[in-house]
Amino acid sequence: MTQDDLNNQLKWLFENAMSGISVDCVAFAYQEERLKVLCLRYRNTDIWSLPGGLVFKHESLHQSAFRTLQERTGLDSIYLKQFQTFGEVERANIKEVMSRLVPPFAMEYFPNRSISVGYYALVNHREVIFTQDILTDLTAWHDIEELPAMIFDHVQIINTAVKSLKAQFDHLPLSYHLLPKKFTIGELQKLHEEVLGEKLERSNFQKKILSTAILERIDERKIGGAYKSPYLYRFKREKYEAWVNQVF
């Protein structure tokens, strides 16, 4: 990428994007029994960032968040939820981080003040195909407990997204988006424990989940694992959608 390429891109953005309004996406996945967040690394640096960017003039906020994530992951169906908008005048470590960026990422390419609308997303990491762009050279899932050095206030944005996800996870069957099509109750419970940050009583969890009738048992058992083969379950799509739509 040359300096000219960058300038052309900036010029295009200036004409087609709103000034000072960006969307940042906290994309969650559940991998190896941990809750992970999608992070991007700026080329030639060890500074990471959330996927996001300026809002185009002709698109809604939701569309902007969707476009951003679709470009990165190739997914065409993504659960998205706006959770908070961030607008402090001085956004955290901006100066300290900027000083560590090497050219051509200089301070002048970032606006003086920016408002960021935060969306969190739930994606199935098994279906994701990463794509890079000219500013980044690496896309990776990071454990929410072990985040790298991040630009602006992105760590705070992630933490807020986690709180918001926790608050909603109780009421909504959001695990639908994070698990494979078929799964065992035990796997579902592990996910709930990871998100809520606490152990749950096994038999009670089973009863509570099954009593909602949102799962259906498949005539098939998980094989290969040690000990008793558990049944596999899947979400009933109609039930799931009715549940999600009814809630604020």
Add this chain to the structure above:
Amino acid sequence: MTQDDLNNQLKWLFENAMSGISVDCVAFAYQEERLKVLCLRYRNTDIWSLPGGLVFKHESLHQSAFRTLQERTGLDSIYLKQFQTFGEVERANIKEVMSRLVPPFAMEYFPNRSISVGYYALVNHREVIFTQDILTDLTAWHDIEELPAMIFDHVQIINTAVKSLKAQFDHLPLSYHLLPKKFTIGELQKLHEEVLGEKLERSNFQKKILSTAILERIDERKIGGAYKSPYLYRFKREKYEAWVNQVF
């Protein structure tokens, strides 16, 4: 107000405010046993609007919302909560409303596209002193069930704010901001019923509220009313603050 005055003001805003980012405040009060919203009427029209405006470059979103409401109400302590950001490309009835506006409010003074960060506020209407500005000639409380014709998508913003308030009212003692210092349990119950939109069982409500120990009974009874004089209560300030702060 002359055309020059308006132009000067617009010039000042252009220099000191962010472009395309505004804050809209849904200020709730509880008056005559109804939940009310603060609305402004544009001068020379019958079009109403929420208090709000462009975000200044040097202020945070929260400060912007606070400033907006303080200018209107004279209050220096306001409970504010960001609830959602609105960013559709076409914001509802903009064209239809614009066509009804008389000069000097012409289309050219409104940006092509605007993102609006929604805050709801809880205020004690007894302490409010209304102030007008050059664009508006009337400030009034409107029943949330009987809203006037409003600009942009402000009706939708209000409805979303109401939903958000409902969702939080269960968990938080927000009635603190809407009632006078001293009140009876019956008055508190009426408020809860109005916000939640359903009747509550009297004796259970009393027990539930008192069991939280957030109220203290004053050695004083309400006088003048018919029938048995009820005790007066007030919020314990420490309890209230501990409760609000602990929650997301």
Add this chain to the structure above:
DNA sequence: ACAAAAGTGTTTCACATACACCCATGC
């Protein structure tokens, strides 16, 4: 005295929690 509201107590039920038990499977 009576009506209506305020305060208190009691019963019932739903549900979450805790825990006990048996089953199935791989080692």
Add this chain to the structure above:
DNA sequence: GCATGGGTGTATGTGAAACACTTTTGT
């Protein structure tokens, strides 16, 4: 066989809901 996790059943406790009873005060 046995360790381990999976599936089901049972006892207990807590809190919400429904309702009964008593007290108070203006008319």
